[in-house]
Amino acid sequence: MLRYDERLGAFVPHREVDAADVAASRSGTTFVPHREVDALRRPLPRSHEKFVPHTGVDGLAIAGSAAGKFGLREALDSSHKAVREALVDLRLAHSPSRPPEVEEDRDHTPGAVLWFVPSDDPHKLTTHFVDMQRDATVADIAHAISAGLRSVEHVKRYTTIGTAHDQGKTSGTVASGIVAEISGEKMSSLGTTRFRPPYTPVAFAALAGRARGHLFDPVRVTAIHDWHIAHGAEFEDVGQWKRPRYYPRNGEDMHAAVKRETIAARNAVGILDGSTLGKIDVQGPDAAEFLDRIYTNIMSTLKIGSIRYGVMCGVDGMVIDDGTVLRTEEDRFLVYTTTGGAARVLDWLEEWLQTEWPELRVYLSSATEHLVTFPVVGPRSRAVIGELFPDLDASNEAFPFMTWRDTKLANIPVRIARVSFSGELAYEVSVLSWYGLELWTRLIETGAKHGITPYGTEAMHVLRAEKGYPIVGQDTDGTVTPQDLGMSWVVSKKKLDFIGKRSFDRAANRDDTRRQLVGLLPDDPTKLIPEGSQLVTIESLDHATVPITMDGFVTSSYDSHALGSTFALALLVGGSTRLGEKINAVVNGELLPATITNHVLFDQEGVRRDG
Template sequence: MPNYRIHKTEYIDETKRVSFKYDGKTYFGYEGDTLASALLANGIHLVGRSFKYHRPRGIVSCGAEEPNAICQIGSKKDLTEPNVRATELELYEGLEASSQNCWPNVKFDIGGINNFISPLIPAGFYYKTFMWPKSFWKKVYEPLIRLSAGLGKSPTEPDPDIYDHKYVHYDVLVIGGGVSGIIAAKMAAKNNFKTLLVDDKKILGGSTIYQNNESIKIDDKLSSEWLKNEIQEIKKLSNLSIKTRTSIAAYHGYNFLLAKENLTDHLPEEKKENKIRQRLWKIRAKKVVIATGSIERPLVFNNNDRPGILLSNSINKYLDYYGVTCGENIILFTNNDSAYETSISLHKKGIKNIIVDLRKSASSELIKQAESLGIKIYFNHVVTNTFGYRKINSLEIMKLSEDGNTTVGNKIKLSCDCLGMSGGWTPMVHMHTQSGGKLDFRDEDQVFLPKENSEDQISVGSCNGDFDLENIIDKTVNKINKFLDIDNQDYQDTNIICSKENDKRNIWLLPNKIPLGKTKCFIDFQNDSTAKDIKLALKEGFRSIEHVKRYTTTGMATDQGKLSNMHALGIIADTAGVKMGTLGTTTFRPPFTPLTFGTLVGRNVGKFFEVVRKTSMHEWHVKNNAEFENVGQWKRPWYYPKNGENMHDAVQRESKAARDSAGILDASTLGKIDIQGSDASEFLNRVYTNAWSKLAIGKCRYGLMLNEDGMVYDDGVTTRISENHYLMTTTTGGAANVLSKLEDYLQTEWPELDVYLTSVTDHYSTASICGPNSKKILNKLFPNLDLSDENFPHMSFKEDKLENINCRIMRISFTGEQSYEINIESKYGHSLWKMCIEAGKEFNLTPYGTETMHLLRAEKGFIIVGQDTDGTMTPSDLQMDWIVSKKKFDFIGKRSLYRSDTVREDRKQLVGLLTDDPKEILEEGAQIVSNVKSKPIDMLGHVTSSYFSPNLNKSIALAVVRSGKTMKGQKLIIPMENKNINVTVSDTIFLDKENKRLNA
């Protein structure tokens, strides 16, 4: 097996050999490697196929910007992870990785045929091709596209890993642990700012940490040696926290940032167990220093995507940090000085290399150094083509014309096994723009830079466009002193020597003799968009960068165009003949690198996904086989099946029992608001549609609450407990909103009212007993209470004790039966319930759930707010005009009741529906029409509630129908999929219109 690890470095522990599998084959690397560096050490460049043309692709970079080396990690159904960047994944014993987007394998990939038919699949291919015939979309095109779409494979089972969230507050957050970040963090921490420094790598130091060029020195030391001392020093600072393997995902307003910390991804399987995998840090910082650095640009020329073509600086990092050379015969193609550092480094390790430089000439310390080492340099030359299928083996260069627009002279063919490219540097302005910052364009080296920095945020180092070390350190020190309003002298006497770049030449799309249409000049490696695609988009009329991006998909892959966006912009600017700075950029959206869903969700999975509220009787319901329904966050018994009953049978039995003898319902979940104060009556007058001043103490009244727009908002029974004390009940789902609404009016519109509101929903448990035998059961529970209709009539309230515990008993009814609601402090709720059940045994007291409750109230035509209403129903629409006071001067929503729209007679109004076939049960939500033949069919309304009533032995329904109030007796039709159901409009009250049962 070839070995490209050519020297030892302090970052690779050669005593710790690590075995891993790639595409099923076992390889070895060392602790300290990334998957990418270990693959390169084994001579593997080819790691995937491109998305569209399935071209062989190799590792391009050494960091977060990697477009090609994205892998599928692991093979377990619950733990496999797609699209992991091999350049960031630290190697661990037992790692299993495989290449993506290829079949049957990366070396022989059937999809590679797309490369040869590429002229047939230009930009916008999908939009242009899959247009007709229309019927083909759903059955043919979409399934085919879906089959070929997507890069990796998602896990198919729930993620067993543990994730965590944590909030932290700091005075200063420094993003990025390169040279400028380290200086900023040190200055802040030494001046008493509580500081956090985060970096996405395993160790601090950025690209300076492996810098070993003799021409770049700080205080007479190699810059890497100097920086190591600095790192040792900041580790001692007590008010500096350092988080490595932590990347900022998002920078929101008010300096609120999200960071993902990798805790176990670098550990072998057995050490990952039971540990938190990733933690999402939610950081608030008073001030933020952005020191995220810059990434090297590729160059755009024909066949610039072959395996073995990397960014020049990445070749340098693989060499000096990992000890791995990317080839043995390397060519570096550049438009700036930084490739010379790589060249000199390679030369010193004995790796043969030559330089092809776009610039006509260049002079700087680095260039002199390279020249003196005898490194061959082709100035004013350009790479025009590359060769080699699975790896580059040679290339052609040509001389550039004076203006750089074309090539001249003869082709020179050079052999190589690796090509490094350097198109200059792009400052990482992601964080700055995510936080709302704007950008400026610097023409000189064609970079977007952070515009103004706000008082609580600053960019330093190369992300601010400061590229050479002297510039970086001097500017960082000055800016941080000013930013933090301190006078730190630590770097006053720091002596920096570095090479200064004097010459620049940038060409976004490099010239070629071959017509553009026949070249493959890749811009976005991951999404396979080429210079040709960009030009085509412009030709077809696209102008906005946002449109070109979407049409060509440039920058839309998992790498979000970190390497491609600038070239796309540059080519658009050149083609359209406009200045690049005027084009603007596409939006930099979070996250910076993809986040796992697990990290975002944290601990809120499984039973912690949502809060569950249970009544104190819950345990009894569970023991007695209840099926539950979610109402808001509450778990309410839905029905109690017995002996294998289905829902329909259980509900029929429960409903019949409630009317024939007695039923009991857990009504604890209804919202309860305690209202006290000398203006409590006046307050109720203003919030309900009916009058409250004359309600006697000890009496209950039903109230309807509207929104200011006149639409029904909530309803419930309120009891006057004493002169200035009421207990209001609300719907279960509306409780929190009603309280908020009442508080809003009290605090903002009527602060003069002396009223205090307290939510007591959780304080009381409620058992509601109804039916002809309910009075007898109550009598057993409260033998001393006079239950006669004279003493304790319908809509009244008594207090009594149950075994010394106070109970509030309301005689109110939502079923139309004689009915008592017993309220007791929640801790006694379970006992109360059991005592009720015990006392009711001889009367066949039957527990019933929400479904039976709904049926029983529908028989009586009582509405459920939210089921029979939808925020567009007035009291009059509900045929409840009786509850709207004509005398009251004002109440919430009163004025809206006679707006021109609310007095319309053809509004949808609540009616009853009876099916011609009494056994036919309508579907809730079904549309109602009068004529199925007209086209379009005029839809009159819809069914809101529908049940089979065991007490009436027929199907009943409530519905809202246009002008329904005037339609009693009229025949209507409910058209269903297979048949039309004939119905007759009826009264909304189906049972006991005279309310005889209330006092039976």
């Protein structure tokens, strides 16, 4: 515990607990000064450490705690007086009245301000958060002051405190107090940062992010959304899209529904609405050269009718998106992106095209909502495709993996691609959006005798994770390179240059102890390691040295029927060199042991891909 020493004017260690009925602490309350100019504020004594407006300003009546009156009686008296004077100034008739009768304000122990808990260990100040939205800490303020900054305006800009959604409403006064405490200045001389009109209150929902009701974001749905609703789909938000997460039957919970859906995809045939994937039409005489600069691998050698998987990196060499690329004509490509990254990737491509390479003759168009795409997945998918499209030879010889073919259904153009995000034999069937429901219905009807089962995003995640396919944004965090994901093969050694190439030669990016993608199999196959769990090598938490070294964290975690166990994917320090070792996940204060495995846990040889 800490005790405030009036003589020293500081908090000192205090091991004795004084007898008391109630021990209370509070954060200061602060007058909302945004409507007034800075000159209207003055600080109160240290016992109340807050800002209040000056009195004597025309048209401004101050009362209660805003005027520094904290007792109930004096607050009511000041409020009554302020209202009476305002009515007189406005020349409004009013009846004589008195403030409500209340007990006299009782004496109380003077308050003392504690802006932050002092510590001799500077490391601890990095966990004393001041602005929760900017993750700014007391340590950041201390760094600003040690750099010679004294004005709260400068400290604000150095630390970014007060620049988020609430514009300092939850952190501004606290930051001023901490600056005063560390620098030895008075808050009266520091003041606060300048507030600019207009003043708008911050909604609590803005601080809660997306964990609330409807937002201003448009709700996007696919062409067969009504079919999903009619068949009982439970939805989840993916980017701005509503996607079916799973399709419960007969009172199934999510676990039971996902198990049924994954079994169908692995043993029979499943179908997914994958229409939300981003699609960008890239065309022009320099389209191939442009994509060579954007992707880590070569796209210019791709033949018409073929498909290539590609990874995009930032200038720092970190993965920002991935997907497949179809070459449809000599000067035209169809680029697939992640669902959540579609708009960002299009903006990324436009930025490079317009600001860095304006000489390239390339034109970009979003085709995401123009096309629907339905992956038909599983050992019996070839039978379904063959029956619905009798003019198409769906054999491996005529229609190999990573190629596409055009065909027709009732004279409607259809494009089918041999791409798999599950490791199973799969055909992705695409058509213009206004024919989407008809195509989906025909696929369901044709596949009925083969046991076709619609599956949602949760089953999709299980299937792809079993095969070790990463999802950008879930299994990556902005600090992950293709090599960290075990995909060195996707980085060309032949191309002279591409975005991120030089960064791969940095010492930090070539460090063998970087976090790398691995699989985890818990010792108890019924225990699910929560996503985000930290991974440690210690054998016990009871006598661990704090801070505990974290070797990595879990990025994806599922229960797998195919593996007969729960499993997880994780980013682990030096992961590729630690296969077979034991690691512990910290779960609710306990250690859950697991074995480190290759990130491909199912069908490592890839024999199921061709049926």
